[in-house]
Each structure stands twice: as structure tokens, then as C-alpha cells.
Amino acid sequence: MSKKKSPPPIESFETDHFYNREIQWLEFNKRVLYQAENSETPLLERLKFLGIYNSNLDEFIMKRVGGLKRQVDYGLSKKSHDGLVASEQLQKIREFLTTECQKVAQLYKKTIIPELAEHNIYLKKWKDLSSSQKKEMQEYYQSNIFPVLTPLVVDNALPFPFISNLSLSLAIKLENKEGKEILFGRVKVPKIFPPWVELSDDADKGRSYVSLLQVISHNLEDLFPDMNILQVMPFRITRNADLDRDQDGAEDLLDMITEEIRQRRFAEAVRLEVGKNSDPWMVELLKDELDLSDNDIYEVPGLLDYTSLFSIAELPLPHLKFSPWNPRVPAPFHDVQTPIFDLIRKNDRLVHHPYESFTGSVERFIRSASEDENVLAIKMTLYRTNEKSSIISSLIHAAEQGKQVVCLVELKARFDEERNIFWAQQMEKAGIHVVYGVIGFKTHCKTALVLRKEGKEIKAYCHLGTGNYNSSTARLYTDVGLLTADPEITQDVVQLFHFLTGRSFQREFKSLLVAPMNMKARFLDLIKKEIEWAQKGRPSHIIAKFNSLEDREICELLYEASQAGVKVDLIVRGFCCLKSGIPGLSENISVLSVVGRFLEHSRIFYFRGGHEDALGGAFYIGSADWMKRNLHGRVEVITPVKDRTLKRKLLEILDAALDDRTNAWQQQPDGSYKRLQAKKDAVGSQQRLMQLTLARCQIAAIDESS
Numbered sequence: 199m200s201k202k203k204s205p206p207p208i209e210s211f212e213t214d215h216f217y218n219r220e221i222q223w224l225e226f227n228k229r230v231l232y233q234a235e236n237s238e239t240p241l242l243e244r245l246k247f248l249g250i251y252n253s254n255l256d257e258f259i260m261k262r263v264g265g266l267k268r269q270v271d272y273g274l275s276k277k278s279h280d281g282l283v284a285s286e287q288l289q290k291i292r293e294f295l296t297t298e299c300q301k302v303a304q305l306y307k308k309t310i311i312p313e314l315a316e317h318n319i320y321l322k323k324w325k326d327l328s329s330s331q332k333k334e335m336q337e338y339y340q341s342n343i344f345p346v347l348t349p350l351v352v353d354n355a356l357p358f359p360f361i362s363n364l365s366l367s368l369a370i371k372l373e374n375k376e377g378k379e380i381l382f383g384r385v386k387v388p389k390i391f392p393p394w395v396e397l398s399d400d401a402d403k404g405r406s407y408v409s410l411l412q413v414i415s416h417n418l419e420d421l422f423p424d425m426n427i428l429q430v431m432p433f434r435i436t437r438n439a440d441l442d443r444d445q446d447g448a449e450d451l452l453d454m455i456t457e458e459i460r461q462r463r464f465a466e467a468v469r470l471e472v473g474k475n476s477d478p479w480m481v482e483l484l485k486d487e488l489d490l491s492d493n494d495i496y497e498v499p500g501l502l503d504y505t506s507l508f509s510i511a512e513l514p515l516p517h518l519k520f521s522p523w524n525p526r527v528p529a530p531f532h533d534v535q536t537p538i539f540d541l542i543r544k545n546d547r548l549v550h551h552p553y554e555s556f557t558g559s560v561e562r563f564i565r566s567a568s569e570d571e572n573v574l575a576i577k578m579t580l581y582r583t584n585e586k587s588s589i590i591s592s593l594i595h596a597a598e599q600g601k602q603v604v605c606l607v608e609l610k611a612r613f614d615e616e617r618n619i620f621w622a623q624q625m626e627k628a629g630i631h632v633v634y635g636v637i638g639f640k641t642h643c644k645t646a647l648v649l650r651k652e653g654k655e656i657k658a659y660c661h662l663g664t665g666n667y668n669s670s671t672a673r674l675y676t677d678v679g680l681l682t683a684d685p686e687i688t689q690d691v692v693q694l695f696h697f698l699t700g701r702s703f704q705r706e707f708k709s710l711l712v713a714p715m716n717m718k719a720r721f722l723d724l725i726k727k728e729i730e731w732a733q734k735g736r737p738s739h740i741i742a743k744f745n746s747l748e749d750r751e752i753c754e755l756l757y758e759a760s761q762a763g764v765k766v767d768l769i770v771r772g773f774c775c776l777k778s779g780i781p782g783l784s785e786n787i788s789v790l791s792v793v794g795r796f797l798e799h800s801r802i803f804y805f806r807g808g809h810e811d812a813l814g815g816a817f818y819i820g821s822a823d824w825m826k827r828n829l830h831g832r833v834e835v836i837t838p839v840k841d842r843t844l845k846r847k848l849l850e851i852l853d854a855a856l857d858d859r860t861n862a863w864q865q866q867p868d869g870s871y872k873r874l875q876a877k878k879d880a881v882g883s884q885q886r887l888m889q890l891t892l893a894r895c896q897i898a899a900i901d902e903s904s
Contacts, residue, residue: 213277213279213280213281214280215279215753215754215757215776215777215783216278216279216280216750216753216775216776216777217279217280217774217775217776217777217869218278218279218280218282218287218290218775218869219278219279219748219773219775220262220266220278220287220290220291221290221291221294221869222773222774222775222869223258223262223772223773224258224291224294224295224298225773225869225870225871226771226772226773226791226793227251227254227255227258228298228871229791229793229863229871230247230250230251230254230793231247231248231251231298231301231302231305232793232873233247233793233794234247234248234251234305234310235305235309240518240519240520241313241314241317241518242510242511242512242513242515242518242519243511243518243519243520243795244310245310245507245508245510245511246507246508246511248302248305248306248310248504248507249504249505249506249507249508249511251302251504252503252504252505253505255295256364256436257439259436259468259469260363260436260437260438260439260440260468261439261440262440263288263291263468263469264437264438264439264440264465264466264468265438265440266284266287266288266291267284267288267438267466267468268438268440269283269284270284270285270288279748279750279775280775288493289493292493295496296496299496299498299499299500300499302500302504303498303499303500303501304500306500306501306504307500314510317404317515317518318403318404318405319404319405319407319510319513320404320405320406320407321394321407321408321409321510322397322406322407322408323408323412324408324412324413324415324416327397327408331397331399331406331408334397334398335395335397335408335413335417336417338395338413339413339414339417340417340420342391343388343391343410343413343414343417344417344420344421346388346390346391347385347386347388347414347421348385348386349383349384349385349421349422350383350384350385351372351381351382351383351422351425352381352382352383352384353381358487359384361384361386361435361467361488362386363435363436363437363465364434364435364436364437364503365386365387365389365434365435366386366387366411366432366434366502366503367384367385367386367387367432367433367434368384368385368387368411368414368415368418368430368431368432368433369382369383369384369430369431369432369433369472369477369480369484370382370383370384370385370418370422370427370429370430370431371383371427371428371429371430371431371477371479371480372422372425372426372427372428373425373426373428374424374425375424375425375426376424380428380479381425382480382483383422383425385414385418385421387410387411387414391410392410392509393409393410393411393503393506393509394407394408394409394410394506394509394510395407395408395409395410395413405513407510409501409506411432411502415430415432418430429477429480431472431473431476431477431480431481432472432473432502433470433471433472433473433476433484433502434470434471434502434503435467435469435470435471435484435488436467436468436469436470436471437465437466437467437468438465438466438467438468439465466489467488467489467490467494468490468494469490469494469495469496470484470485470488470490470494470495470496471495471496471497471498471502472484472495472496472497472498473497473498473502474497474498474499476497481495520795523552523888525551525552525553525554525555525556525557525558525672525673526553526554526555526891526892526894526895527554527555527558527559528547528549528554528555528558528559528894529894529895529897530545530547531547531555531558531559531562537566537570538562538563538566539566539570539648539650539657539659539683542563542659542681542682542683543657543659543683545841545843546680546681546682546683546684546839546840546841546844547559547680547681547682547844548678548679548680548681548839548841548844548847548848549678549679549681550676550677550678550800550847550851550887550891551665551672551673551675551676551677551678551679552672552673552674552675552676552796553676553887553888553890553891554891556669556672556673557588557669559679559681560589560646560661560663560667560672560679560681561588561589561592561669563646563648563659563661563681564576564578564589564592564593564646565588565592567592567596567648567650567659568592568593568595568596568599568601569595569599570650572650572651572652573596573601573648573649573650573651574601574602574649574650574651574656575601575602575603575604575647575648575649576593576596576601576602576603576604576646576647576648576649577603577604577605577606577646577647577649577695577699578593578604578605578606578645578646578647578667579605579606579608579641579643579644579645579646579698580605580606580607580608580618580621580667581608581641581642581644581666581667582617582618582666582668582671583617583618583621583666583667583668584668584669584670584671585617587621587667587668587669588669589667589669590621590624590625593605593625593628593630594624594625594628594630597625597628597629597630598628598629602631603625603629603630603631604630604631604632604633604695604699605622605625605630605631605632605633606632606633606634606635606641606695606698606699607621607622607625607632607633607634607635608635608640608641608642622634631699633698633699636698636833639714639831639832639833640831640832640833641698641832641833642821642822642828642832642833642834643662643694643712643820643821643833643834643835644661644662644663644664644665644666644667644679644821644835645660645661645662645663645691645694645695645835646660646661646667647659647660647688647691647692647695648660657683658683658685658688658689658691658692659681659682659683659688660681660682660683660687660688660691661679661680661681662679662680662682662687662691662819662820662835662837663677663678663679663680663819663821664677664678664679664799664800664801664802664819664820664821665677665679665799665800674796674797675796675797675798675799676796676797676798676799676800676884677799677800678800678802678819678848678851679819680819680837680839680844682837684709684840686708686709687709687710687837687838689708690707690708690709690710690712691710693707694707694710694712694835697833698833709837709838710835710836710837711818711820711822711835711836711837712833712834712835712836713822713828713829713830713832713833713834713835714829714830714831714832714833717822717829717834717836718749718751718752718829718830721752721803721824721829722751722752722755724803724805724816725740725752725755725756725759725805726755727805727807728740728759728764728805728806728807729758729759729762729764731764731806731807731808732759732762732763732764733762733763734808736808737806737808737809737810738759738763738764738765738806738808739764739765739766739767739804739805739806739812739815740756740759740764740765740766740767740804740805740806741767741768741769741802741803741804741852741856742766742767742768742769742802742803742804742824743768743769743770743798743800743801743802743803743851743852743855744769744770744771744801744802744803744822744823744824745770745771745772745798745799745801745823746770746771746772746773746774746823746824746825747768747770747773747774747775747776747823747824747825748773748774748775748824748825748826749824749825749826749829750826752824753775753776756768756776756784756787757776757783757784757787759786760783760784760785760786760787761782761783761786763786764786765786766784766786766787766788767788767790767852767856768787768788768789768790769790769791769792769798769852769855769856770789770790770791771791771792771793771797771798771799772791774789774791774865776789777865777867777869778865779865779866779867780867788864788865789864789865790855790856790858790862790863790864790865790874791862791863791864791865791871792855792858792861792862792863792882792883792884793861793863794860794861794882794883794884795884796884798855800819800851801819801820801821801822801823801836802817802818802819802848802851802852803817803818803819803836804816804817804818804848804849804852812849813842813845813846813849815845816838817838817839817844817845817848817849818836818837818838818839819836819837819839819848820834820835820836820837821834821835821836822834822835822836850887850890851887854883854886854887855883857883858874858882858883858886859874859875859876859877859880859882860876860880860881860882860883860885861882861883861884862874862882862883
């Protein structure tokens with residue numbers, strides 16, 4: 199086989215080699231929505247997926263649409279990978295969302311509401327309430343809601359009010375009884391009350407609810423006693439979260455991020471959602487006051503905010519939910535008497551969440567380090583964590599014990615900035631050395647380093663993972679992590695923290711792939727070597743599992759690998775700009791997306807490397823996706839996994855995803871995704887991994903008892 203040419207320089211890449219990033223992300227969110235459509239998903243879980251779909255879309259509008267609109271406002275002509283300028287992308291997004299909006303409303307009205315009723319859960323409109331129920335809600339309104347509301351009327355004395363991001367409001371068309379003047383009023387729906395108010399029906403009739411929005415909108419007369427209420431229109435606005443940052447000139451990153459959070463509240467509006475049969479006069483007034491165009495306005499025939507359904511989804515009805523899953527403590531960690539450092543020193547350990555316990559492995563590692571009198575120092579990166587973080591409590595305890603504790607807190611973790619600022623300040627008060635990231639880069643790697651005195655030596659132990667140090671998401675996201683005392687890896691981690699805290703000029707690492715230094719070059723080299731193995735007729739195979747794929751050079755090199763005969767299996771949960779299965783371009787590339795009860799978040803990379811034995815290939819895990827921002831604009835870490843037993847476990851995870859015929863979707867030539875046909879008695883990859891975890895626990899229990 200003749201040797202293929204090197205990929206063309208980036209400026210000559212063909213735009214028809216790529217799908218549009220924004221449309222591919224919307225395709226991903228369609229797969230999330232399918233979980234709400236799928237009758238095989240338990241009913242209350244379907245409500246959760248509707249809320250997740252809505253929440254995902256809100257974030258997309260804030261970040262991606264906000265950024266595209268800013269490009270248009272600035273007159274920028276930057277094109278996407280598929281050759282579209284910002285205005286063209288915005289038009290495609292609107293066309294996509296207009297169709298989706300109708301689809302979601304039909305799902306909610308025609309399917310979800312009737313199926314809830316079949317289980318005696320009734321989500322009612324005001325007009326469907328009985329006289330006694332209306333009276334009950336009027337009394338609830340007067341005693342609870344009415345005192346809290348703030349009616350606002352726009353006239354010469356009162357300017358148009360500020361409307362906060364994603365807040366639900368009522369626009370009210372008013373008529374002055376004296377002068378017959380038409381006025382605009384606004385009432386914000388307070389978030390301190392449940393979004394769905396339960397009616398006190400008899401228990402044998404089930405549970406009945408009416409939305410808080412409906413309760414308020416049908417009891418407005420006392421708020422505007424001297425006015426005629428002509429029309430009431432619910433609306434919601436979305437503001438831009440893609441704010442400009444000048445980090446290079448920021449002397450104090452903490453002050454800069456604090457100011458950015460404040461500015462985000464006042465950022466320009468990028469979307470206006472209004473209820474069905476909206477009033478043209480009020481829509482036009484809102485459009486003008488918010489400086490929006492017609493293309494920014496969406497008339498929503500269903501709920502304006504499906505995240506309100508989270509409260510219904512939490513009802514204590516286990517038969518309408520997924521069977522509960524409690525993460526299992528991995529077999530090696532069953533021994534709570536043996537110090538965890540002895541367990542790690544004996545063998546590398548790979549943990550897989552949420553199948554295996556985060557608390558019983560990673561949190562135990564940090565807690566043990568904080569309590570062990572031989573531990574001298576703990577160093578960690580913190581990207582996102584939960585509100586009541588036991589890991590931070592352990593770090594504070596370690597500092598109080600006199601240990602050297604360093605924590606790099608990423609203040610630019612979007613939408614988690616306030617929480618990270620709070621924790622950073624709490625840790626600083628406890629004497630922890632807090633570093634606020636690297637100017638110009640997000641620190642996205644998930645690493646923890648423990649230095650322990652053992653005899654006359656200082657021994658290093660570390661954890662390198664694919665997910666955040668967050669015990670809440672560790673029960674919902676699939677992630678893997680390596681606990682190791684391997685000197686090559688731990689020495690690299692020592693150098694990594696020197697770079698993060700001291701801005702060292704470390705550029706070479708023996709084992710780790712570190713962005714923005716050597717990661718992309720190493721990945722490109724690994725792909726090129728697979729091409730060489732294929733050209734020599736040796737086994738070649740690339741499997742990569744991650745969240746998103748967009749980097750153009752990696753895509754083009756994967757095309758070259760496909761043309762050389764390398765089998766490429768990509769398991770991409772989110773958006774993928776690469777085109778798979780295209781004759782002459784990518785016929786040996788397959789792109790799958792797995793969307794199930796857990797959010798697929800682990801990043802695992804496999805390169806066969808010419809080995810007859812699949813386990814002879816190279817396995818890597820870490821924090822980075824194959825995206826330009828990860829490879830060039832963030833500090834990311836990918837670590838090799840060397841132990842053969844752990845390689846087998848990683849291959850098991852990859853094979854489970856590739857064999858999934860329940861929750862897997864395959865990318866089609868037009869960029870859409872098709873759900874793979876389920877085999878008879880098919881078990882999804884997540885269910886399969888739960889079963890395998892239980893089987894391991896049973897084997898471990900037998901071994902312990904024998």
C-alpha cells in the first residue's frame with residue numbers, strides 16, 4: 199500500500215469535510231430529548247430529561263448564540279469549519295429550534311400529560327380547576343404570593359424594568375380606567391415558591407398540581423386595582439454569557455471574575471420566549487426595549503421552562519423511576535484496615551464512577567492523606583465541586599494539621615464561578631495556598647498529588663481522572679480515574695504542579711500528555727503511527743471516547759488514517775464535526791453517541807500499535823476532548839494506563855459502548871443520528887456495566903469469605 203500524503207496545512211482544509219458545530223450540538227440535544235420521548239424510560243425520568251433538554255438549550259443560547267450574535271454586531275467575518283459566517287449559522291439555528299419547539303410542546307401536551315394522568319398525577323390548567331380548587335388557590339395566592347409580588351408599570355415616571363436572565367415573567371397589557379391609556383406592566387414570578395402548587399384533592403384521586411405561573415396570571419386584579427387587564431402574556435429572556443475577557447491585563451484574577459459575574463447579570467438579551475397567542479403590541483415593546491430582532495423571538499406553545507418539571511420528577515414514586523443504583527466500593531478498597539497508600543503502592547488502581555464508589559476511593563484517598571501523620575503535602579486542581587464538599591473539608595483539616603496544602607481553583611469554570619470563589623476564600627482562611635488558575639488558560643485537568651514520608655524517602659501518590667472532584671456528579675456522570683504511585687507518572691505530576699503554581703517552563707513530560715504543551719503533538723503522533731502500522735499490514739485500530747470532536751487537524755489526520763485502512767471507532771457523546779462513513783474520505787470511521795441514565799463523561803483513548811494482542815496497545819485516560827479549546831486553550835492532562843488488568847477494564851468499557859444497541863446512536867452521512875436497532879434481549883452499555891460491577895462484588899465477597 200502506498201504511503202499517504204501528510205494532511206494539508208490548516209488554511210487549505212476543505213469545508214465540506216466538516217459538519218457545523220452548532221447544528222451538531224443541537225443534534226446531540228435531540229438525543230437527550232429522545233430519552234423523554236422513549237416510552238421505555240420510566241415516566242418521572244422522562245420529566246427529568248425534558249428539564250435537562252431545556253437546561254442544555256438555555257446554556258447553548260447563552261454561550262454559543264450569544265457569541266455568534268456578538269460576531270454579527272462586531273462585523274466579524276469569521277467562518278465555521280463548514281464555511282458559514284455567524285449570521286448564516288444563526289439562521290440555521292433558528293430554523294432548527296423552531297421545529298424543535300413545536301415537537302417538545304406536542305410531546306408534553308399529547309404524551310407526558312396524559313401518561314401522568316394514567317398514574318394519577320394531574321398537571322392542570324386554571325380553566326380545568328373546580329370551583330373549590332380555584333377558591334383554594336385564590337386563598338393560597340392571597341396569603342402567600344400576593345405580598346411577595348412587585349407589580350411594575352412602565353410610564354413616563356417609571357422606566358422599563360431590568361429583567362434578569364432566565365427569569366419567568368408576566369407581561370400585562372393594561373388600560374387606565376380614567377384616561378383610556380394603554381400601559382405595559384410586568385410581574386416577575388418569584389422563585390422562592392414551588393413552580394407547581396399542589397391541590398388538596400382527596401388522596402384516592404391522586405396528586406393534582408397547577409403551575410405557579412397560572413395561579414398568578416389569574417389573580418392579578420388586586421395588583422392593578424385601578425386598571426383594566428386586557429391581556430396577560432408569559433415571557434422569559436435569555437442573556438449573553440459569552441462575555442469579553444482581557445485576562446492578560448488582569449492583575450487580580452479574582453476581582454476580574456467577580457466583576458464578570460456582575461456584568462453577566464446585565465449582559466445583552468439574546469432570546470425572548472413568549473407564550474402562545476402572544477400580544478403583538480407587548481412583543482414589539484419587549485423587542486424594542488431589549489434591542490432584539492424578530493429572529494430572536496420564539497413563540498412557545500408549551501411550557502416556557504421545562505426545568506420546572508424537576509419538582510414533579512422528585513415525587514416519591516419509585517415505580518416510575520430508574521431502579522436505584524448505589525455505587526459499589528471496588529474490591530481492593532474493601533480492606534479499610536490497610537492504609538490506602540499501601541494498596542496503591544502495591545498496584546495501580548482504576549476506578550469507574552458511578553458504578554464504583556467515589557466516596558470509597560477518591561474521597562478516601564484525600565481524607566486519608568489529610569489524616570496520615572506521614573503525609574507532608576497535598577496538591578489538587580479544582581474545576582467544579584459540590585456545595586458540601588468533603589474533599590475541601592479534608593483539605594482544610596490537612597492544613598489545620600500543619601500539612602502543606604495547595605489547591606488550584608479554576609475561577610473561570612463557567613456558571614460555577616461564584617461557588618468556586620466561595621470555596622477559594624474558605625480555603626484561604628484555613629491557611630491553604632490557593633492559586634487562581636493560569637492567566638490565559640483554563641485549568642481543566644483533574645489531578646491530586648500526595649507527598650508522603652516513608653522511611654528516608656518522600657513517596658508520591660496521585661489521582662488523575664476524567665471527572666471533577668464532585669461527589670454529586672460522581673453519582674450521575676460516568677468517569678474513570680487512576681490512583682498510582684508509578685514514579686514516572688508521579689514525577690510528571692510534580693512537574694505539572696510546579697508549572698501551575700510557579701509558572702515553570704516545564705515542557706517535556708515522560709509519561710503525561712499535557713496541554714497546551716505536548717498533548718496535541720503526541721495525539722497526532724499516535725494517529726500517524728497507526729497509519730504506519732496499517733501500511734505495514736499490522737493490526738491497527740483507534741478507539742476514542744470523549745465528549746466532543748472539533749479539532750480540524752485531528753479530524754483530517756483521522757481521515758488519512760481511514761484511507762490507510764485504520765479502523766477508527768469514535769464514541770462521542772456530544773457534538774462531532776467530523777464526517778464518518780463517507781466513501782473515499784472516512785469509510786473506516788464510525789461515530790457513535792451513547793445517551794442514557796448516566797451522562798457519559800469519561801475520556802478514554804486506545805491505539806492498537808501493531809500488536810496482535812489487543813491489550814498490547816496503548817491506553818490513555820484524562821480530562822481533554824479533541825477540541826481546539828482543550829488542546830490549545832486549557833491546561834489538560836492525559837495519563838497512560840500501563841497495568842494489563844486495568845487495560846482490560848478500560849477495553850471492557852469501550853466494548854460495552856461499541857456493542858450498545860439500547861442507548862447508542864450512529865452518525866449518518868447527512869449529520870443526523872440514527873438510533874441503532876435493539877437486538878433481542880439487548881442490554882445497554884450502562885446496564886451491562888452495572889451488572890459487571892455487581893458480579894465483581896460477588897466474586898470479591900466469595901474470595902474474602904474463603
